[in-house]
Amino acid sequence: MLSLTIAARFLKKSPGQSALIIGGIAVGIATQVFVGSLITSLQADLVDTTVGSSAHITLEATADGATVDKSLATDATAAEPLISTAVPVRTLSGIFTQGSESVPLSLTGADFEGLDTIYKLSDRITSGSPGLDSDEALVGIAFAERYNVSPGDTVALLLPDGTSGDLKIRGLFDLGAAAANERIVFVDEAFAAEALDLADDEYTAIQIQLTDVFASTDVADRLATGLDVSATDWQSQNAELLSGLQAQSASSAMIQVFVLVAVALGIASTLAISAVQKTRQIGILKAMGMGDGAAGRIFLWQAALLGSGGTLGGIVLGYALIWGFSLAPVPFSITPEPVFIAISGAIGISVALASSIIPIRKTSRLDPIEVIQNG
Amino acid sequence: MAELLVAEHLEKIYGEGDIATRALKDVSFTLQQGEFASIVGQSGSGKSTLLNLLGLLDTPSSGNVRYEGRDTASLGRQSLAALRNELIGFVFQFHYLLPEFSVWENLTMPAAIAGRAIDTAEKDRALKTLALLGLEGLEDKNANALSGGQKQRVAIGRALMNRPKLILADEPTGNLDTANTEAVYKLFREISAEYGTTFLVVTHDRRIAQQTDRILEVLDGELVQDVRNEYVAAKE
Ligand SMILES: Nc1ncnc2c1ncn2[C@@H]1O[C@H](COP(=O)(O)OP(=O)(O)OP(=O)(O)O)[C@@H](O)[C@H]1O
Ligand SMILES: [Mg+2]
Numbered sequence: 251m252l253s254l255t256i257a258a259r260f261l262k263k264s265p266g267q268s269a270l271i272i273g274g275i276a277v278g279i280a281t282q283v284f285v286g287s288l289i290t291s292l293q294a295d296l297v298d299t300t301v302g303s304s305a306h307i308t309l310e311a312t313a314d315g316a317t318v319d320k321s322l323a324t325d326a327t328a329a330e331p332l333i334s335t336a337v338p339v340r341t342l343s344g345i346f347t348q349g350s351e352s353v354p355l356s357l358t359g360a361d362f363e364g365l366d367t368i369y370k371l372s373d374r375i376t377s378g379s380p381g382l383d384s385d386e387a388l389v390g391i392a393f394a395e396r397y398n399v400s401p402g403d404t405v406a407l408l409l410p411d412g413t414s415g416d417l418k419i420r421g422l423f424d425l426g427a428a429a430a431n432e433r434i435v436f437v438d439e440a441f442a443a444e445a446l447d448l449a450d451d452e453y454t455a456i457q458i459q460l461t462d463v464f465a466s467t468d469v470a471d472r473l474a475t476g477l478d479v480s481a482t483d484w485q486s487q488n489a490e491l492l493s494g495l496q497a498q499s500a501s502s503a504m505i506q507v508f509v510l511v512a513v514a515l516g517i518a519s520t521l522a523i524s525a526v527q528k529t530r531q532i533g534i535l536k537a538m539g540m541g542d543g544a545a546g547r548i549f550l551w552q553a554a555l556l557g558s559g560g561t562l563g564g565i566v567l568g569y570a571l572i573w574g575f576s577l578a579p580v581p582f583s584i585t586p587e588p589v590f591i592a593i594s595g596a597i598g599i600s601v602a603l604a605s606s607i608i609p610i611r612k613t614s615r616l617d618p619i620e621v622i623q624n625g
Numbered sequence: 626m627a628e629l630l631v632a633e634h635l636e637k638i639y640g641e642g643d644i645a646t647r648a649l650k651d652v653s654f655t656l657q658q659g660e661f662a663s664i665v666g667q668s669g670s671g672k673s674t675l676l677n678l679l680g681l682l683d684t685p686s687s688g689n690v691r692y693e694g695r696d697t698a699s700l701g702r703q704s705l706a707a708l709r710n711e712l713i714g715f716v717f718q719f720h721y722l723l724p725e726f727s728v729w730e731n732l733t734m735p736a737a738i739a740g741r742a743i744d745t746a747e748k749d750r751a752l753k754t755l756a757l758l759g760l761e762g763l764e765d766k767n768a769n770a771l772s773g774g775q776k777q778r779v780a781i782g783r784a785l786m787n788r789p790k791l792i793l794a795d796e797p798t799g800n801l802d803t804a805n806t807e808a809v810y811k812l813f814r815e816i817s818a819e820y821g822t823t824f825l826v827v828t829h830d831r832r833i834a835q836q837t838d839r840i841l842e843v844l845d846g847e848l849v850q851d852v853r854n855e856y857v858a859a860k861e
Contacts, residue, residue, distance in 0.1 A: 534721040539710020
């Protein structure tokens with residue numbers, strides 16, 4: 251305990267030096283916390299935008315244009331525990347015409363509960379009401395804005411069988427991606443069955459969501475071989491995005507490592523200077539009978555005090571930065587992850603302790619006679 | 626009188642080969658409990674070297690220092706440190722007070738190093754020491770905020786705090802004026818009388834040495850004279 255008291259006094263004796271190094275550690279740890287949380291949240295947001303409200307895996311018949319049976323959904327769920335929901339859908343195209351402009355739309359027909367589990371429609375309807383009856387449609391907000399339609403309006407679509415279908419807009423959704431908000435239309439499954447001339451059990455595809463989004467390729471491979479279907483997964487289709495995310499993670503990790511190295515060098519140099527400045531004190535303490543271990547611990551405690559003070563300050567500063575970021579007009583928010591932040595803090599303190607090794611060794615080896623002889 | 630310290634054939638050689646200096650040559654003597662002795666000699670004669678060996682701050686090239694019959698040659702650093710803490714109080718020409726601490730904290734540092742709680746007995750002792758040194762009322766002052774004479778008195782107080790059997794002092798008044806010098810030696814005498822503490826004081830000042838009971842003279846690393854001071858002895 252004497253070592254701790256002396257360590258605290260040494261730090262207090264040069265408050266400027268102590269404040270500088272604590273500030274340095276705090277900035278380092280704050281950077282660590284902020285950059286780490288930013289990248290994690292950014293990636294989670296990107297992944298969520300990409301697959302949060304869409305199918306992770308789509309199963310179709312291997313033969314071109316063939317349909318699948320409704321029972322394929324239950325078979326797939328039984329075979330793969332990672333599947334959280336499997337919904338039979340009927341997809342078709344439709345062409346919307348307004349004035350001289352024609353736009354191809356992608357219609358997905360299924361019962362509303364099924365669509366809700368994949369696309370989270372209940373949460374994403376921005377006007378009108380969730381739900382689908384026959385001859386009702388849900389359209390995206392971008393489509394509605396562009397063609398100036400709103401819930402209650404009726405739109406006419408040219409369907410693949412050559413007929414024209416009238417659909418009443420029940421609600422507008424925002425799936426978080428511009429292309430989806432402009433092109434996707436959800437319709438009732440009976441409407442789709444009629445347009446495609448399908449029997450009750452016949453569907454064009456099974457849309458699947460998983461509890462682990464990053465297992466899509468593995469699960470898709472197993473389903474394709476096990477059930478003899480064609481399976482497309484989001485990971486294979488977004489390989490570029492995923493390798494981008496990986497590169498981003500790697501660069502974020504590198505930033506964090508460099509920050510820690512800078513922190514370590516800062517503490518090490520401060521303590522090395524302090525060890526030299528305090529040689530006389532250490533010498534007389536040893537002459538009076540302080541052991542080598544206790545003398546060395548003075549610097550271990552200094553590192554611990556600087557490290558924990560700086561780390562605490564850094565975490566507070568990091569949270570402040572995250573809070574400040576939430577005030578900025580950006581379309582996503584940073585969620586601080588307590589576990590990541592606790593780990594950053596623990597690493598910060600460990601780095602501080604580790605960087606005291608040299609002054610500790612120097613101090614514990616110091617012979618009191620060196621000080622006594624040289625005044 | 627009981628034997629406190631025995632120096633046996635102490636040799637100290639600094640450096641090696643051509644630059645080797647034989648700072649001490651075969652020094653042997655015995656110090657009894659309660660003696661008040663001085664070491665004199667010219668600059669470079671080996672006084673500090675001898676004192677540092679006796680204080681277990683340095684190890685002899687050959688020979689041995691025994692404390693109360695205990696051999697110290699075989700002791701490790703930790704045991705030597707513990708022995709210094711228990712048996713010896715040091716006073717140097719420079720005070721070596723810890724500028725980060727108050728007078729009171731500097732005084733109680735040896736007790737803290739020994740791991741003793743600063744209890745009522747310890748506090749009494751510190752207060753008594755302060756009074757003896759004429760430092761009452763200064764206990765809360767920072768050690769740096771004292772005059773040179775006051776600092777040296779605190780350093781002496783600190784050396785006394787563990788009530789060591791031996792005080793080793795190397796030019797303790799080297800930085801002090803005549804008045805302060807006399808005050809310090811008066812104090813040493815009082816402490817010696819009060820607690821039976823043994824003193825061994827290095828000085829190059831013959832007049833000071835004359836006031837001690839025994840004078841050990843070092844010349845070129847050799848103990849050339851060891852005399853009882855008749856004048857002081859007669860006065861007692
Ligand atoms: N660390 C050292 N390395 C080499 N030589 C040393 C060392 N310390 C002392 N000496 C030499 O040993 C001899 C004795 O030195 P010491 O310091 O004991 O003298 P001293 O009697 O205390 O002198 P002074 O009165 O000036 O303090 C001197 O010749 C000195 O140069
Ligand atoms: Mg000397």
